[in-house]
Amino acid sequence: MDNLPEISCDLLVIGSGITGMAAALFAANLGIDTVQVGRAGELGFASGFLDLLGVHPVEDGRIWDRPFDGIGALVAEHPRHPYAFLDKKDIQSALSGFVSFLAAHGLPYYTEPGKNLAMITPTGTLKTTYAVPATVQNGVRALAEKASCLVVDFHGLKGFSGRQIVETLDKTWPNLTTRRISFPDTSGELLPEHMALSLESPECRAQLAGEIAPHIHSAEYVALPAILGMYRPMAVFEDLQKQLNRPVFEIPTMPPAIGGLRIKAAFEKALPRLFVRTHYQQKITAVDKQGRNGFRFDVGRDHLRRVITAKGAILASGRFIGGGLTTDRKSVRETLFNLPVFQPVTRSEWHQKSFLDPRGHPINRFGITTDDQWRPLNNNRHPAIPGLFAAGSILAHQDWVRQKCGAGLGITTAFAAVNAFQRFISG
Amino acid sequence: MIFTISLYLALGICVAGILFRTQRWVTLRIGPETDTLTVGARITAATGQTIRALVSRRVFKLIGIFITDVLLQLNILHQSFWRWIMHICLFYGMILLILMHALDDPLTRTFFPDYESTLNPFLWLRDLFGLMVLAGAGIAMIRRVAGHRLRQMTRAMDTFTLFFIGMVIVSGMMLEAVQIVSEPIFNEMVDEYLDEDDEEILAPLRAYWASQYGVVFENPVDTDDPAVLAEGYETHDEYCISCHSRPVSAFMSYPVARFIRPVARRFNRIRMDTWLWYIHFLSAFAALAWLPFGKFFHLIATPVNLLICGSRTTDTVSPAQLANRRALGLDACTHCGICSLHCKVAPIQLLIDNITILPSEKLAGFARHVRHRHGSEAEAALLAEGSFICTDCGRCTEVCPSGIDLKDIWQASKQDLRRQGFTEAHHWIMKKPAHEWAHLASERSVASGPSFKKTFPAIHLTDRPETFRGCIQCTICTTVCPVVEAADDPARELDLTPQQIMNLLRLQMADDALGARMVWNCVTCYMCQEHCPQGVRVADVLYELRNIAYRRFYPDTVHHLDSQSISHRPKEEAPEAAP
Amino acid sequence: MSILNTPGSCQPPIHTQVLIIGAGVTGAGLVRDLTLRGIGCILVEQKDLTAGASGANHGLLHSGARYIKSDPASAVECRKENHILKKLAPHCIDTCGGLFVAVAGDDEKYIADFPQLCAQSGISARAVDLADAREMEPALSDRLIAAYAVDDAAIDPFRLTLDNIAQAVDKGARFFRFTRVTGLTVKQSEITAVHLVDTRTGREYTVRAEIVVNAAGAWADQVAAQAGISIPMIYSKGSLLVTQSRITRRVVNRLRLATDADILVPGGTVSILGTTSVRTETPDNIYPEIEEIDHIIEEGAMMIPVLETTRYIRAYCGVRPLVGDANSGDDRKVSRGYALIDHTRDHVDNFITITGGKLTTYRFMAEKAANLVCQRLGIDPACQTCTEPLPASTDGQWTEPGLAPHQWMKQNDPTDLLLCECEMVSRHTVDQIIRNMGRLNITPTLEAIGLRSRVGKGPCQGAFCSQRLTAHLYDRGVFKKNEGIVNLHQFLSERWRGQHPLLWDVPLIQAQLQEAMHCGLFGLELNDPKGQPDKPGAGGGPSGRVNA
Amino acid sequence: MKYVYFPGCKIPAWLPAYDRATRGIFKALGIDLVDSEFNCCGYPVRHQHLEASLLSSARVLALADQIGAPLMTPCQCCYGNLRHAQYWLGENRVLRRRVNAILRKENLRWKPGIRVRHLLQVLKEDLGLAAVATAVVHPQKDIRVAAHYGCHALRPANIVGFDDPQAPTIFEDLIAVTGATAVDWPLRLNCCGAPLWEKNRVISTRLMQKKIEDADQAGADMICTACTYCQHQFDQVRLETLPHAPPIPAVLYPQLLGLALGIAPAGLGMNENRIQWTPTEGGTP
Numbered sequence A: 001m002d003n004l005p006e007i008s009c010d011l012l013v014i015g016s017g018i019t020g021m022a023a024a025l026f027a028a029n030l031g032i033d034t035v036q037v038g039r040a041g042e043l044g045f046a047s048g049f050l051d052l053l054g055v056h057p058v059e060d061g062r063i064w065d066r067p068f069d070g071i072g073a074l075v076a077e078h079p080r081h082p083y084a085f086l087d088k089k090d091i092q093s094a095l096s097g098f099v100s101f102l103a104a105h106g107l108p109y110y111t112e113p114g115k116n117l118a119m120i121t122p123t124g125t126l127k128t129t130y131a132v133p134a135t136v137q138n139g140v141r142a143l144a145e146k147a148s149c150l151v152v153d154f155h156g157l158k159g160f161s162g163r164q165i166v167e168t169l170d171k172t173w174p175n176l177t178t179r180r181i182s183f184p185d186t187s188g189e190l191l192p193e194h195m196a197l198s199l200e201s202p203e204c205r206a207q208l209a210g211e212i213a214p215h216i217h218s219a220e221y222v223a224l225p226a227i228l229g230m231y232r233p234m235a236v237f238e239d240l241q242k243q244l245n246r247p248v249f250e251i252p253t254m255p256p257a258i259g260g261l262r263i264k265a266a267f268e269k270a271l272p273r274l275f276v277r278t279h280y281q282q283k284i285t286a287v288d289k290q291g292r293n294g295f296r297f298d299v300g301r302d303h304l305r306r307v308i309t310a311k312g313a314i315l316a317s318g319r320f321i322g323g324g325l326t327t328d329r330k331s332v333r334e335t336l337f338n339l340p341v342f343q344p345v346t347r348s349e350w351h352q353k354s355f356l357d358p359r360g361h362p363i364n365r366f367g368i369t370t371d372d373q374w375r376p377l378n379n380n381r382h383p384a385i386p387g388l389f390a391a392g393s394i395l396a397h398q399d400w401v402r403q404k405c406g407a408g409l410g411i412t413t414a415f416a417a418v419n420a421f422q423r424f425i426s427g
Numbered sequence B: 001m002i003f004t005i006s007l008y009l010a011l012g013i014c015v016a017g018i019l020f021r022t023q024r025w026v027t028l029r030i031g032p033e034t035d036t037l038t039v040g041a042r043i044t045a046a047t048g049q050t051i052r053a054l055v056s057r058r059v060f061k062l063i064g065i066f067i068t069d070v071l072l073q074l075n076i077l078h079q080s081f082w083r084w085i086m087h088i089c090l091f092y093g094m095i096l097l098i099l100m101h102a103l104d105d106p107l108t109r110t111f112f113p114d115y116e117s118t119l120n121p122f123l124w125l126r127d128l129f130g131l132m133v134l135a136g137a138g139i140a141m142i143r144r145v146a147g148h149r150l151r152q153m154t155r156a157m158d159t160f161t162l163f164f165i166g167m168v169i170v171s172g173m174m175l176e177a178v179q180i181v182s183e184p185i186f187n188e189m190v191d192e193y194l195d196e197d198d199e200e201i202l203a204p205l206r207a208y209w210a211s212q213y214g215v216v217f218e219n220p221v222d223t224d225d226p227a228v229l230a231e232g233y234e235t236h237d238e239y240c241i242s243c244h245s246r247p248v249s250a251f252m253s254y255p256v257a258r259f260i261r262p263v264a265r266r267f268n269r270i271r272m273d274t275w276l277w278y279i280h281f282l283s284a285f286a287a288l289a290w291l292p293f294g295k296f297f298h299l300i301a302t303p304v305n306l307l308i309c310g311s312r313t314t315d316t317v318s319p320a321q322l323a324n325r326r327a328l329g330l331d332a333c334t335h336c337g338i339c340s341l342h343c344k345v346a347p348i349q350l351l352i353d354n355i356t357i358l359p360s361e362k363l364a365g366f367a368r369h370v371r372h373r374h375g376s377e378a379e380a381a382l383l384a385e386g387s388f389i390c391t392d393c394g395r396c397t398e399v400c401p402s403g404i405d406l407k408d409i410w411q412a413s414k415q416d417l418r419r420q421g422f423t424e425a426h427h428w429i430m431k432k433p434a435h436e437w438a439h440l441a442s443e444r445s446v447a448s449g450p451s452f453k454k455t456f457p458a459i460h461l462t463d464r465p466e467t468f469r470g471c472i473q474c475t476i477c478t479t480v481c482p483v484v485e486a487a488d489d490p491a492r493e494l495d496l497t498p499q500q501i502m503n504l505l506r507l508q509m510a511d512d513a514l515g516a517r518m519v520w521n522c523v524t525c526y527m528c529q530e531h532c533p534q535g536v537r538v539a540d541v542l543y544e545l546r547n548i549a550y551r552r553f554y555p556d557t558v559h560h561l562d563s564q565s566i567s568h569r570p571k572e573e574a575p576e577a578a579p
Numbered sequence C: 001m002s003i004l005n006t007p008g009s010c011q012p013p014i015h016t017q018v019l020i021i022g023a024g025v026t027g028a029g030l031v032r033d034l035t036l037r038g039i040g041c042i043l044v045e046q047k048d049l050t051a052g053a054s055g056a057n058h059g060l061l062h063s064g065a066r067y068i069k070s071d072p073a074s075a076v077e078c079r080k081e082n083h084i085l086k087k088l089a090p091h092c093i094d095t096c097g098g099l100f101v102a103v104a105g106d107d108e109k110y111i112a113d114f115p116q117l118c119a120q121s122g123i124s125a126r127a128v129d130l131a132d133a134r135e136m137e138p139a140l141s142d143r144l145i146a147a148y149a150v151d152d153a154a155i156d157p158f159r160l161t162l163d164n165i166a167q168a169v170d171k172g173a174r175f176f177r178f179t180r181v182t183g184l185t186v187k188q189s190e191i192t193a194v195h196l197v198d199t200r201t202g203r204e205y206t207v208r209a210e211i212v213v214n215a216a217g218a219w220a221d222q223v224a225a226q227a228g229i230s231i232p233m234i235y236s237k238g239s240l241l242v243t244q245s246r247i248t249r250r251v252v253n254r255l256r257l258a259t260d261a262d263i264l265v266p267g268g269t270v271s272i273l274g275t276t277s278v279r280t281e282t283p284d285n286i287y288p289e290i291e292e293i294d295h296i297i298e299e300g301a302m303m304i305p306v307l308e309t310t311r312y313i314r315a316y317c318g319v320r321p322l323v324g325d326a327n328s329g330d331d332r333k334v335s336r337g338y339a340l341i342d343h344t345r346d347h348v349d350n351f352i353t354i355t356g357g358k359l360t361t362y363r364f365m366a367e368k369a370a371n372l373v374c375q376r377l378g379i380d381p382a383c384q385t386c387t388e389p390l391p392a393s394t395d396g397q398w399t400e401p402g403l404a405p406h407q408w409m410k411q412n413d414p415t416d417l418l419l420c421e422c423e424m425v426s427r428h429t430v431d432q433i434i435r436n437m438g439r440l441n442i443t444p445t446l447e448a449i450g451l452r453s454r455v456g457k458g459p460c461q462g463a464f465c466s467q468r469l470t471a472h473l474y475d476r477g478v479f480k481k482n483e484g485i486v487n488l489h490q491f492l493s494e495r496w497r498g499q500h501p502l503l504w505d506v507p508l509i510q511a512q513l514q515e516a517m518h519c520g521l522f523g524l525e526l527n528d529p530k531g532q533p534d535k536p537g538a539g540g541g542p543s544g545r546v547n548a
Numbered sequence D: 001m002k003y004v005y006f007p008g009c010k011i012p013a014w015l016p017a018y019d020r021a022t023r024g025i026f027k028a029l030g031i032d033l034v035d036s037e038f039n040c041c042g043y044p045v046r047h048q049h050l051e052a053s054l055l056s057s058a059r060v061l062a063l064a065d066q067i068g069a070p071l072m073t074p075c076q077c078c079y080g081n082l083r084h085a086q087y088w089l090g091e092n093r094v095l096r097r098r099v100n101a102i103l104r105k106e107n108l109r110w111k112p113g114i115r116v117r118h119l120l121q122v123l124k125e126d127l128g129l130a131a132v133a134t135a136v137v138h139p140q141k142d143i144r145v146a147a148h149y150g151c152h153a154l155r156p157a158n159i160v161g162f163d164d165p166q167a168p169t170i171f172e173d174l175i176a177v178t179g180a181t182a183v184d185w186p187l188r189l190n191c192c193g194a195p196l197w198e199k200n201r202v203i204s205t206r207l208m209q210k211k212i213e214d215a216d217q218a219g220a221d222m223i224c225t226a227c228t229y230c231q232h233q234f235d236q237v238r239l240e241t242l243p244h245a246p247p248i249p250a251v252l253y254p255q256l257l258g259l260a261l262g263i264a265p266a267g268l269g270m271n272e273n274r275i276q277w278t279p280t281e282g283g284t285p
Helices: A018-029 A067-077 A088-104 A137-145 A162-168 A192-198 A202-215 A233-244 A258-273 A406-425 B002-027 B039-055 B058-071 B074-079 B081-102 B104-111 B122-146 B148-153 B156-181 B183-194 B199-213 B226-239 B253-270 B272-290 B295-310 B319-332 B338-342 B346-350 B359-371 B377-389 B395-399 B406-419 B425-429 B434-443 B465-469 B482-486 B490-494 B498-506 B510-514 B527-531 B538-553 B557-564 C025-036 C072-088 C108-120 C130-136 C157-170 C217-225 C290-303 C359-377 C403-411 C427-439 C446-451 C465-475 C483-502 C505-521 D010-014 D016-029 D050-067 D076-091 D093-104 D119-135 D170-177 D201-217 D228-241 D253-260
Strands: A006-014 A034-038 A109-111 A117-120 A126-129 A131-133 A149-154 A176-181 A221-225 A248-251 A277-280 A284-289 A295-299 A306-315 A325-327 A332-334 A388-390 C014-021 C041-044 C098-103 C144-150 C153-155 C174-176 C179-187 C190-198 C204-214 C233-243 C251-254 C263-267 C270-274 C278-280 C312-323 C338-342 C351-356 C418-420 D002-005 D032-034 D071-073 D116-118 D144-147 D222-225 D250-252
Touching: A006 A018, A006 A406, A018 A034, A018 A088, A018 A258, A018 A306, A018 A406, A034 A306, A067 A088, A088 A109, A088 A258, A088 A406, A117 A131, A117 A137, A131 A137, A137 A221, A137 A248, A149 A162, A149 A202, A162 A176, A162 C465, A162 C483, A176 A202, A192 A258, A192 B482, A202 A233, A233 A248, A258 A277, A306 A406, A325 C505, A388 A406, B002 B039, B002 B272, B002 B295, B002 B319, B039 B058, B039 B319, B058 B074, B058 B295, B074 B081, B081 B104, B081 B122, B081 B156, B122 B148, B122 B156, B148 B338, B156 B253, B156 B272, B156 B295, B183 B199, B183 B226, B183 B253, B199 B226, B253 B272, B295 B319, B319 B359, B319 B406, B338 B346, B338 B359, B338 B395, B346 D050, B359 B377, B359 B406, B377 B406, B395 B406, B425 B538, B434 B510, B434 B538, B434 C403, B465 B498, B482 B490, B482 D201, B498 B510, B498 B538, B510 B538, B510 C403, B527 B538, B538 D050, C014 C025, C025 C041, C025 C157, C025 C351, C025 C359, C041 C157, C041 C204, C072 C153, C072 C359, C098 C130, C098 C290, C108 C144, C130 C144, C153 C263, C157 C174, C157 C359, C204 C217, C204 C359, C217 C233, C217 C312, C217 C351, C233 C290, C270 C290, C290 C312, C290 C483, C312 C351, C312 C483, C338 C359, C351 C359, C403 C427, C418 C427, C418 C465, C427 C446, C427 C465, C446 C465, C446 C483, C465 C483, C465 C505, C483 C505, D010 D016, D010 D228, D016 D032, D016 D119, D016 D250, D016 D253, D050 D071, D050 D076, D050 D093, D071 D076, D071 D119, D076 D093, D076 D116, D076 D228, D116 D119, D119 D170, D119 D253, D144 D170, D170 D253, D201 D222, D201 D228, D222 D228, D222 D253, D228 D250, D250 D253
Parallel strands: A006 A034, A006 A306, A034 A277, A149 A176, A149 A221, A221 A248, A306 A388, C014 C041, C014 C204, C041 C174, C098 C251, C204 C351, D002 D032, D002 D071, D071 D116, D144 D222, D222 D250
Antiparallel strands: A109 A131, A117 A126, A284 A295, A295 A306, A325 A332, C098 C144, C179 C190, C190 C204, C233 C270, C233 C278, C233 C312, C251 C263, C263 C270, C338 C351
């Protein structure tokens, strides 16, 4: 037992969703000796849009054009919302740090300072978000201009219908037309990731451009599902724009979508180069809290077990999909440290009886409560475990889905938690 | 009369048999590269090779091989000391018995003019050689009985061969023993060489022979009187001693003779010696006649093979030579089992009950398959299953004491089997759509592959709801699958995607998935399983589906199906050969 | 000629011999029975088929053994009907057989009496060795103390209803969906006019019938009230759970006096566990409640332990319309037999109510009601439904689990993509359903397609297939403008009714994914299309469908 | 340091260069290899009969255990299968009982805890990058290497425990030690296509082609492998099926390291590679 391979570090980031990735990045930027452990993250389900705050109060469905104003209103009403522990400067540096990292790794993002953007979704609804991939930027502009635009969809790509978008947006954006084409060299069912990989090849792009070109007519923009490359999206995007001689943009597809997978790939490639030692797809099986000296984690199982000792940890394990929280018929549990979870007494209070109830489901606001230093609190409202910090969707008192603040919450709380950890180890 | 007739008959059969078998060395076709070769070309190649070998410097190498591998059998000594002892005993015991004893008239007497079978050293040498053969056979028997693996491989042919050898030797020894005690033979000799009726002379001689040579007389003979014995010795010295050493030297049969003394009189009365003589020479001639047809043939084939293959040089072998070698290889196998003891896939045979996984059995099976082209299809299918489990590691070739290039034969035989439609499962499974397999599977709900032990697998995922419990239908498994990505049209090329297979299994429709090409085209890269956010063991499940399909369909199904609906695949359509 | 056209407004009254209100299995059985006797019928239904208890039960064809003690008369009826239906409607029935099992702690006296009670009702119950029972059904508890084999079977109530109506329509009956009774005009002890409204279009019209039959199930009193008649009814809600996988091959009943959570019925690839009995005030707006669900699981797990950990897909509930005294204590003691009321007693001579009863005896109830109708009409044609086999219509076939994937694989058409991955329902299948609906003049909504297929009934409960199907319906030109949003709202809300009490562990993860997609990305909650005809939570009717 | 050497079936017969190069570098690094006679790891029969496959692995592990040193294999398929066997035997009591009942006839027994290492793990984790680095005498500067990870050693991580399955670094680290540069190529973790070679040549070739083109696009001079099957695929099979693909040679990792350790190319079996790698200026000593 004691001769297990041992890895020691200053900080263990637990989780490989957007929060975990951001935390590992920020820690590495500060030169903190970091190890990251996480299972297949929720990033595979992300659209690639970065929300900051879109809606508040959720029951009124009020959409904010200026997210910082929205945050101001939100924290005034909900002082326990995680955003309440952040100031605007931190939020801005966190977001710009994150976005510039992605830009440096081939995934530039588009934002309008201080403003939210609106973009269309495959159901023909509008989505409010803070930052979109550069491959989507033209869509924001086209929508704002109500410019004439050709929405291209594909035989064999399920759940993405140009006609649905055009019909549904009939009133908002009358200048849309659509055309269904075949994807080069394939037939039958198509999956976005496979299309994206194919488009990395110049021949495939040329063929696709050749397919689209005859249908553009007078359209000023060309919209495609999010399939423009996986590892080199900007090259694919720019080449296609050049060939079509029109501004092009991507509309996100149903999950698993390329937007999230691109972020995941960028981090998986870059973090080891920033000397973050990653252990993805490993499960932490046991934690030993050795008081002020730090933690001892058992990772993996049986003969694959290893020990990670860390001075501190950031819990970014996400909610139910990510595995940070789990439930049985009776209650919600935090899976690793068994931290107290803010929740009501019975399951009947978890969900509304209507799925789209404007108030949102109470369960989404359960979670870990922390102090303003992101330290999870025990039942006596004191920091539960020295050296432990929490960030991201696992935090209580937020409803990221309904408030449209998922990525922002993850990135900014990760940033703040890393800073809190930094203060913690430097005494 | 009988002796002569049977001798010539046996000789005739033997020679004809040898001719028959050796002609196969240039006529049997094994492997696709031999298809177009004519017999003439192969004979030319064989003779050309022989002549070239004999007139070139290679002859010295051949002599070297003859000494080390044929005479000293060092290649066996490398394998196992006891096996070497066994084989040396059998080989030299037998050869020397044949040379000195069976061919005494033409050979021994020529070199040793004073040869008499009853004289030393010939007398004890004969027993010594007999003992060697018996010892060899004994060791062989013990090895085959005691060793679990060898016992499993031992066939009737092996036991029969040992029995044959034993019969010749034991009958010879018994004959000798009975002759020792025989009064009639004594009397015949006396008649022939003494030509004397004088009881005065004969009685002491009898006494002497009874006491010193162990003859048992009908009427009691007094052997206690030294004077009488001395008298007998005189006569003996005069007439007998030049031809008769004391039988004590026959250290094998003399004890037997002592042992049978109590019944010797009865034996003498019925002329047991005659009977045994018939048994002895008839069994020896039968062995001679049988030589080309049974295991004994390796006496000829193996040395030839050793000389041909042993002189293996780096220069390339022509297809004709290759063809001859393969055919010869089939005959050169002594079924010693060494290859199977070293075979790297042998442990697999402990769970897949198909003996042809073991190379020695596979070679025998393949030899049968080649000779009877229209043998049982089930047998051929089993042979194919055994053949395709082979990893071509070449270990068998390295250890074969007969120098057979087994690895080359396997590669050729696999191609032949494929061309005859006995392919690996993934080839024939993909020839029918999944729903037809589903239909067939519904007809046979239990394991039907004859080679599968009917045990329930210890690990089974597909029939447990827990396996799919966590699936949240996110499609990640399909998204990350490189095979789906590489397919131009997944539905046409693969039938189903990984996610669809998981859903079919969740719906308890595993039969429908068994024949899906996705299952058989899985590269086992484990991307799906690694990326599944809910820990569904997608790749392991696909593995298991193939396991189940093998249990259900393999290896007899392909022909079962052929007879039903698929037309027999013509040769041209056979899958490409492996590299 | 389409006899199914919804009549427009301003039309003259429609005349018919018999008007039947309510297209549950009883109404469906009755319309078939009467039509086969040569009587002209109109069937009206305020929602769609099997919207009440007919669509929210176990789908169990009782052997009768469950009622041997509490209701021997019902037991005998069940036994007889079980036999008849297996013969006449085999395509709706999975003759899987059934077991009655008791576990340690169950009432020993009842167990001891069981064989004899069965014999008294003529029900075959064969004692099964305990080891054999566990071999037959490995999921059974190892605390088993008794087991009997009976002739239970699983029956698809939706298909049964559909096929009954299909044959009736084929023979000239008319069927109006989404048509609510707004008033009954009673003159001189007769209903002279039935006022109806098409809830989708708002058009109103009138039917004049010689006889009006109220087969409105749990809504029978509401219908009767419009004729000024009161029927004392008890609404007994029963909740059921659907598992992700089929747990047992056979029906498994708890061998005890009928109470909660003692039956597990296979439904194709799933198993259905239930039920409860909870008194409600109205038959509308009912939900399977969390306490009920937990109670069902705990009770069920005593018999079949894996029910504690298995993944549940869906919960649903229905209201048993029990005619009786609302003041009696235990609803299970109120007879589960049917109520056939001749309202002559209430001085309305051409009005009959048939309600209550159970799925197993639906045909028998219809026969009795039809006899009464004939008597009122003064004619005497013989009942056909006890001898005439029920023909299989194609309309209902796609609700059969496994059929869609089988067909799809057989056709092996690469362009035929799966829209619903969980239950493997393909584009062609959906197109075929849409064509059928077009033929019957039914608007192809997501919900209506879901009702007629397995779409949305798998583990994802519509999270993925809803958008795929919506996109496809736009491509087909079925949906226009923002109908997709309207449909997504309706469909997901309808699915949610059966999901929300089961959201823990994996189903919760599934639901979170659903919300992340439909709210997080699509923002559906912010795009509430106003004026939807059937708001979630509004309108009547229990939530679920039996083969959810 | 001492390891039981398990080359599997294919290396001696099909890829003797791998054997030669492995022995060469181990000798240079002062690691002892113990040879013994083993059976097949069972990987080829896993499609057909999982238990037979695991039994084969269990026998190998039990034999190695008798010798009493950790087992090292250069083949990733063998490594993967041996690891699967350890996992399943540890996990499933029925299987363990059945397998040990068979092994008992040979006085063998599978026990948990036998260390199974792949060549790369031995170098990076057991010996350590620093120790390898000090032995390097001829850094292979200016060579751009595409590290091909190979599936069976890498995934599923919870069973094979090789490296991080999504962001592994072991191979790049070991390439850096030789002085060469590991290039970025998106498909580095994908399959080479070898498992389908005898089953579906079209797909197998497509998978291989994609990787070769990807490596080419990333500007690699060579694809570096550490698996028997992968090397065979990228070398011999590629030469036969994709003569027109970008001419990137495939080199075994111990060959690359061997050069850096100053071993002559012939001693590493470099001449046996079908697609010869011609070092660029200043590449090799």
